[in-house]
Amino acid sequence: DAKTTQPPSMDCAEGRAANLPCNHSTISGNEYVYWYRQIHSQGPQYIIHGLKNNETNEMASLIITEDRKSSTLILPHATLRDTAVYYCIVRDSGAGSYQLTFGKGTKLSVIP
């Protein structure tokens, strides 16, 4: 079962920042937060992941609260091609914890 809670859907105006929240109140100390997205009919695409510190890459920024019970994925300048279902996943880094457990995700619609 997914250990995260996300809003089912969000809209964002094209060119604006998209802020996608995720609650993971039961996260443990050795669990990472991962974000993936799935554009219609395609395979899931990795976006970013982090443990404690905020992370940034060419796609997005990940802001993790100090108590690690929630996080926010930020797409700084959303485009129409960012319309997708975004999944927030908590995963143990230990041996044997290979799989990702996907929840329902947030369907982000970027509007022209």
Add this chain to the structure above:
Amino acid sequence: DTAVSQTPKYLVTQMGNDKSIKCEQNLGHDTMYWYKQDSKKFLKIMFSYNNKELIINETVPNRFSPKSPDKAHLNLHINSLELGDSAVYFCASSQGTVEAQYFGPGTRLLVL
């Protein structure tokens, strides 16, 4: 170059048949996976395969069997196909347990 490739892209077959889906990754990763995405879009892990160690999701029927001829390939064999097997099957790979998983484009299986 495609990082994770799957063949075929579409597969339509009759109940009771046996079929295989092939997956290849050219990323040099040591871990490969099979996921199933049903009609409700839930994405669930089926198998993980790391350095000859197979980790099986216990909910997967034993009609499904992964076979890994080498680290770059993880094929999925399905015996006695059933209507409920109709879904999109995604292959993925990663290096180790923490790093990102890269997904293939999916194989759309329809059992008639």
